[in-house]
Amino acid sequence: MKSTLLRVAALATAFVSPWTLAQGWAQGQAYAGVALGQSRAGLDCDGATVCDRHAMGAKVYGGYMFHPNFGVEVDLRHHGKADLSGPVASATVSNEFKTYGMGLYALGNYRQGSLNFFGKLGLGWMHSSGVTGAAGLGSPLRETDARGAWGLGLGWDFSKNVSGRVEFERVRVKLGADRIDSDLVSAGVSTRF
Numbered sequence: 536m537k538s539t540l541l542r543v544a545a546l547a548t549a550f551v552s553p554w555t556l557a558q559g560w561a562q563g564q565a566y567a568g569v570a571l572g573q574s575r576a577g578l579d580c581d582g583a584t585v586c587d588r589h590a591m592g593a594k595v596y597g598g599y600m601f602h603p604n605f606g607v608e609v610d611l612r613h614h615g616k617a618d619l620s621g622p623v624a625s626a627t628v629s630n631e632f633k634t635y636g637m638g639l640y641a642l643g644n645y646r647q648g649s650l651n652f653f654g655k656l657g658l659g660w661m662h663s664s665g666v667t668g669a670a671g672l673g674s675p676l677r678e679t680d681a682r683g684a685w686g687l688g689l690g691w692d693f694s695k696n697v698s699g700r701v702e703f704e705r706v707r708v709k710l711g712a713d714r715i716d717s718d719l720v721s722a723g724v725s726t727r728f
Contacts, residue, residue, distance in 0.1 A: 564606075567597040570700070570723025574614035576632050577716035590615025592719045598642060606642045608655060614717050634708055634717045636661035638684050649692040659684035659706035661717070680709040696727045 574592035592615050598608035614634040640657030664677045688702025704719045 564600040564727070565598070566600075566698070566725045566727045567595075568698075568700075568723050568725025569593070569595050570702075570721040572719055572721025574617075574634075575718045575720075576614070576617040576634070577718070578617055578632060585618065587618045590617055592721060594719070594721065594723075596723070596725070600642075600644070603646060604644050606644065608638075608640045608642050608657075610638045610640075612636060612638065612719065614719060632663070632715070634661055634663045636679075636706075638704075638706065640684070640686070651690045651692075653688050653690060653700075653702075655686045655704075657684055658682070659708075661706055661708045663708040663715070663717075678709050682707045682709070698725050698727070699723070700725065 571591070571593050574590050576588045576590075578586070578588055580586035580588070592613060594610045594612035596608055596610035598606050600606035612635060617632040636659060638657055638659045640655035642653055642655045644651050644653045658681050660679070660681045662677070662679045684704065684706035686702050686704035688700050690698050690700040692698050699722070701722045702720070704721075706717055708715050708717050
């Protein structure tokens with residue numbers, strides 16, 4: 536998985552060329568930030584006695600605005616771990632679900648004073664893993680997949696170079712035969728260069 540993420544990061548770096556980033560730094564259009572929040576896995580909890588779909592999520596992100604209204608953004612993220620368990624036949628079965636990966640987005644932005652509203656659409660390269668087992672015996676599943684991803688958010692400027700944002704993002708991940716929505720609601724801070 537790490538080699539896949541490195542290849543995708545190299546592709547994203549080539550997409551946003553060093554010359555472009557240098558121009559953005561000179562003009563104050565490149566940015567980088569970090570965000571923390573809560574993730575939610577769209578797991579089916581029917582019949583589960585314990586169902587915890589939520590976890591702590593985090594990401595680091597960076598981008599470049601080609602125009603005040605249009606840009607690109609890349610991120611590395613971790614959605615944490617969701618757990619559910621319940622009775623199946625005469626045993627109690629538990630399931631752990633973890634997701635992490637990277638996203639590459641086209642970003643649209645509308646600014647009104649120090650507030651800005653943004654939406655993004657792109658691809659998420661996500662690694663999902665799950666362990667289903669009974670009485671301590673597990674059956675691991677692991678999958679890496681590229682799927683459509685999107686997000687909506689609100690940002691505000693604290694100063695010329697420091698901004699905050701809150702956003703909702705969704706990426707659909709694949710694990711075995713299942714397609715699961717993995718959401719992240721986060722608050723972050725970024726700096727422009």
